[in-house]
Amino acid sequence: MVRFSRGELRDILVSMIVIAGVFAYVFSGRNIQATVILLPVTVLTVGLGFVLHEIAHKLTAIHYGFWAEYRLWVEGLILAVVTAYFGFVFAAPGAVYIHGNYIERDVNGKISIAGPLTNIALAIIFLMASSVLPGPLGYVAMLGYAVNSFLALFNLIPIAVLDGAKVFRWNPLIWLAAAAAAFTLTFNSMF
Known part of the structure; x- marks a missing residue:
């Protein structure tokens, strides 16, 4: 059974909201009022894509017998916010960390x-x-x-x-x- 720790769920949620928010900000032409209106759309499109991407890594790692957990990277979220201010998004919100014995290349x-x-x-x-x-x-x-x-x-x-x-x-x-x-x-x- 796949388990998510409380910290992991928090990290996924925070990352998803920040990523959806910066994309909404850029897609809205950096208009705060339009960003608020667009946010539910970007949560569905960008947020869903981000979350399922990371969960796919986690599930595959678990399938191969590894411990895996998503952790946010604060600096990456800050980078996303700063780049959004300039009209584009470069996001590195976090990653799935995998632990276990040696991971073979394949x-x-x-x-x-x-x-x-x-x-x-x-x-x-x-x-x-x-x-x-x-x-x-x-x-x-x-x-x-x-x-x-x-x-x-x-x-x-x-x-x-x-x-x-x-x-x-x-x-x-x-x-x-x-x-x-x-x-x-x-x-x-x-x-």
């Missing part, structure tokens, strides 16, 4: 790919929903599609601290397939 790759694959799946679900939901709900679904495809692509960049580096070290072909899917979804959402 297992680490599988744990790492779980988050971006979750965002790819959410992007596809939001895209399908956008085609059947009327008016404003369709726009919310399109936002969920755009944000989640971008989150997948960003996390698949193969630099040390992101999921992409671990996936690439494990299996460059799987990394390429996931990155290509995320890239296609991301740049399709811009048109």
